[in-house]
Structure formats: structure tokens, C-alpha cells
Amino acid sequence: MAGDRMSWARLLKWSLSYIDGARPSRPISEEERRWLAEAVELHMAEDVVSRLREIALLMSTPLSVLEAQGITPGDIEDLLAELQVHVESIDIANDLHSVGGLVPVIRYLRNSNARIRAKAADVVTTVVQNNPTSQQRVMEASGFEPLVSNFTSDPDLTARIKALGALSSLIRNNKPGVAAFRLANGYAGLREALNSESAxxxxxxxxxxxxxxxxxxxxxxxxxxxxxxxxxxxxxxxxxxxxxxxxxxxxxxxxxxxxxxxxxxxxxxxxxxxxxxxxxxxxxxxxxxxxxxxxxxxxxxxxxxxxxxxxxxxxxxxxxxxxxGEESSEQPPDVASGFFEPLRQGSVRRDTPHERSDPGNATRGGMMLLLGPAPGNPRSS
The missing domain is CATH 1.25.40 (Serine Threonine Protein Phosphatase 5, Tetratricopeptide repeat)
Structure with a gap:
């Protein structure tokens, strides 16, 4: 039964048979539990990817066409909010590019509506968070540039804050992202943020x-x-x-x-x-x-x-x-380490010590560029 790919309608009918009150309920067997879990997971994955394609198609449609069909900026915000929920799964986030949805999201970062820009940044934040694959894809799709522009020069404070959140997730544990942030004078943008009145x-x-x-x-x-x-x-x-x-x-x-x-x-x-x-x-x-x-x-x-x-x-x-009542910051005595010392020594011999990155002399000349004002790039609608 676990391998039987039932339709959603049949699965729903089967589920309702336990709660319709027409007959006494019976315990669900372990085999049926596994089948139900696998069927639900399979259907939901297929359904979400299908919905991603629909959203990607809508976002790829020119705004003039959407407006002619009665689509409002609020509708686009709702669409982006739904997309953000879907991409909370790393697997679904990585599918976003393959179904054609990543580039339209990045395009919305330049939208003339500040609320849409902010919501698009929320989606990017969720897509790239702790996700090296999607971090690389956003960088390759030129998503870094509008985020920096919004962070440093967006006239809307919320859009600036959201862009900073997306940048923070994009460049964490991402050396090319950190290097790009330096070259884009991002440190001057951080200094300006510290001088703001927004906590x-x-x-x-x-x-x-x-x-x-x-x-x-x-x-x-x-x-x-x-x-x-x-x-x-x-x-x-x-x-x-x-x-x-x-x-x-x-x-x-x-x-x-x-x-x-x-x-x-x-x-x-x-x-x-x-x-x-x-x-x-x-x-x-x-x-x-x-x-x-x-x-x-x-x-x-x-x-x-x-x-x-x-x-x-x-x-x-x-x-x-x-x-x-609070725990002391001091660590308790390490009683068990002696039992694992041989294993730990073997691991140390195999592993390469982790080193913090240091640009060294090769980048020190470029660092002085960070002393200038934050950039202010124009935004296209």
C-alpha cells in the first residue's frame, strides 16, 4: 500500500471515512500511517512545485498586463507573501530558480512600490538563509546589486531595513558575497544605519x-x-x-x-x-x-x-x-573526554584547522574605498 500513488480525491475520501460519524472509528495501522504520511508528503511536494510555476508565470507577466486584468499592488504583495511561505523549505527554495521564479522576485526589488520592494526582500531573505545553493544563484542572477541599492538609498525606511536583512542572510558564510559587500561600500551603509533613529x-x-x-x-x-x-x-x-x-x-x-x-x-x-x-x-x-x-x-x-x-x-x-538559579558560565568538569581522546586525536590528524578569512595585502589598497560616502544608485520602475 505504501507504494500506491493514490489520487488526492481518493486520499481525502479515505481520511473523511474516519470522521464522518457514519460508523465507529477504528485504530489506524502502522502501515496505513506510513502510507498516509507518504501520500500527503508526495502530493504536497508536487502541489507546491506546481503552485511555484503558477506564481512564477504571474510574476513574469508585465505589470501593465496584470493591471489591465485588475491585479493590484496589494495582490502582488499577497502573492509574494504566499511565495515566502513556500520557500521556507530549502528544497522548495532551491526549486524556485528552476521553475523561473527567482529572477522575477529579484526584478520586484526595483519595483516603484516600496511595499513590494520590501516584500520581495523578505522572499530573498527566506530563500538564501543558511542555503549556499540559493545564495550562489541569487548572486549569479544579479540579486546583490538591487539589494545594496535599496539598503543604502531607498527612500522608504522599511524597504531599507528589509534589504539589509536580505543582504545579511545572503553574505553570511558566503565569501564572494562578503567581498562584494566590501567593494560596494557596504560598510559606509552600515555606518549610516547606525546613525539612524530606527532601533x-x-x-x-x-x-x-x-x-x-x-x-x-x-x-x-x-x-x-x-x-x-x-x-x-x-x-x-x-x-x-x-x-x-x-x-x-x-x-x-x-x-x-x-x-x-x-x-x-x-x-x-x-x-x-x-x-x-x-x-x-x-x-x-x-x-x-x-x-x-x-x-x-x-x-x-x-x-x-x-x-x-x-x-x-x-x-x-x-x-x-x-x-x-542561573547557570554559571564556568563549564562542568570534563569527565568523559578521556574515553574519547584516541578518537579525537585521529580526527585532528585528518581535519584541516579552520582559519578566519583575511584579505591580506592584496585587498588593503581597495579597503580605503570604504571611507567614501554610501552609494546612491537610481532605481528603475
Whole structure:
């Protein structure tokens, strides 16, 4: 029965026979459960791919033709929203290009309607997230360029934020994407985002900045030249807890760098110390529930204090770093490792150590291009 490719109508009739109330229900056998699961999965996969083709065809139709048929911008938004749900599956996301749907989505990034541009960026974000295959396909389909343009110069703030989210997913664990982001003066765009009044925009920019700093130690000096440490110090006092934590994490990454980062922070050592003391005072005054929610912030403040001033912060001395009931940051004794030591040694001999990327001298000349203003590319309708 498991191999019998039943029609959907028959499958539905079979299912309804258990809930129509006409006869007593009986237990479903394991074989029937397997058949039902396989039949549903098979039909849904075929149905989704068929629907992808329909959506791709609609998106490929000229806007003038769609408008003549009564299709509104809201209808297109709904279509993109449906597409985003379908491509949450990596397999379906990778099918999007083969059915002709990826290029139309990228084309919508240049649409004259800001809400459509934003929704198209949402779809790209879902398609490329943790998906190297689709990351490469979006890059090859020239999806990077309109995303950078929208991120740096879109007049609509939501479209800019969505474009940054898509870029962040596109270039993570994607070296060609990171290189393209550098050459496109993306770092200047991040600096502009940190100067915005939107906490959401700031959070996304700080998170991507933290990722870039952690992936390539040379970027610490580039970010220092662009004035990121001072911007992050300002954001440490933000009213938004997510912004504060992301700013502290970025400062900690810079402070841990042995080439230039710590020196760039030491230039503002007094200011940084005052800011951290201010955060410690704010943490002391928090209500118990707020104190528990600020666990990551407490740990970041203490780690940054230790890195910069080589001694524990007052949070440790006053017992505010680890509250009663919270797990200690210290790891428990490793009792079992001795049993697996021979296996681990064999694995070490076989594996090549992972190294962080470093552009080296070959790209240092190009880095100074990042000091200019963010690009402002015109958008076609």
C-alpha cells in the first residue's frame, strides 16, 4: 500500500471515512500511517512545485498586463507573501530558480512600490538563509546589486531595513558575497544605519557588523577608521536592550583584536569606562525580572571590562553577574573526554584547522574605498 500513488480525491475520501460519524472509528495501522504520511508528503511536494510555476508565470507577466486584468499592488504583495511561505523549505527554495521564479522576485526589488520592494526582500531573505545553493544563484542572477541599492538609498525606511536583512542572510558564510559587500561600500551603509533613529535598523546593522568583525580580524581596523567604535559607544546607552547588547558585542569583538582594535578603544578609554560604569549602575537599579532578562547584557559588560581593564567588573564583585538559579558560565568538569581522546586525536590528524578569512595585502589598497560616502544608485520602475 505504501507504494500506491493514490489520487488526492481518493486520499481525502479515505481520511473523511474516519470522521464522518457514519460508523465507529477504528485504530489506524502502522502501515496505513506510513502510507498516509507518504501520500500527503508526495502530493504536497508536487502541489507546491506546481503552485511555484503558477506564481512564477504571474510574476513574469508585465505589470501593465496584470493591471489591465485588475491585479493590484496589494495582490502582488499577497502573492509574494504566499511565495515566502513556500520557500521556507530549502528544497522548495532551491526549486524556485528552476521553475523561473527567482529572477522575477529579484526584478520586484526595483519595483516603484516600496511595499513590494520590501516584500520581495523578505522572499530573498527566506530563500538564501543558511542555503549556499540559493545564495550562489541569487548572486549569479544579479540579486546583490538591487539589494545594496535599496539598503543604502531607498527612500522608504522599511524597504531599507528589509534589504539589509536580505543582504545579511545572503553574505553570511558566503565569501564572494562578503567581498562584494566590501567593494560596494557596504560598510559606509552600515555606518549610516547606525546613525539612524530606527532601533530596528540599528540592530540589524550591528548584528551584521558583529558578524563581519568575527569573520575577519582585518575588518577591525577598517571599522575603526570609519568611526564605528564611537558610534557603538553611543548606542551602548540606547533605550533598546537589543541595540545595547549588539553594540556591546561589537565593542567586545574590536577590543579582543590584537592588531588595532584595542588601541582604537583605548583612545577613548575614559569615555568607555564612564559608559560601562553607567551601565553597571543601571543594572544595579533594575527590578528582579528586568535583571534576569538582561543576563546577556550583564555578561557583555563584564567581559568588555575585563578585556579593556584586565580585572573583573563590579558586577562580579557584587554578585550581579550570575544570579541565584542561573547557570554559571564556568563549564562542568570534563569527565568523559578521556574515553574519547584516541578518537579525537585521529580526527585532528585528518581535519584541516579552520582559519578566519583575511584579505591580506592584496585587498588593503581597495579597503580605503570604504571611507567614501554610501552609494546612491537610481532605481528603475
Amino acid at each position: 530596528r535598523f540599528q540592530r540589524k546593522a550591528l548584528n551584521l557588523t558583529h558578524y563581519l568583525l568575527s569573520e575577519n580580524h582585518y575588518d577591525c581596523s577598517v571599522f575603526a577608521q570609519l568611526g564605528f567604535p564611537r558610534l557603538m559607544m553611543r548606542l551602548v546607552s540606547s533605550d533598546d536592550s537589543g541595540v545595547r547588547e549588539a553594540a556591546l558585542g561589537g565593542l567586545l569583538e574590536i577590543a579582543r583584536d590584537t592588531t588595532l582594535g584595542s588601541r582604537s578603544l583605548l583612545a577613548d578609554q575614559d569615555r568607555l569606562q564612564r559608559l560601562l560604569q553607567g551601565r553597571i549602575q543601571s543594572i544595579r537599579m533594575m527590578a528582579p525580572e528586568d535583571l534576569a532578562a538582561a543576563r546577556e547584557e550583564r555578561q557583555l559588560v563584564d567581559s568588555l571590562w575585563i578585556t579593556c581593564y584586565h580585572q573583573p567588573s563590579m558586577l562580579q564583585q557584587e554578585g550581579l553577574l550570575v544570579l541565584p
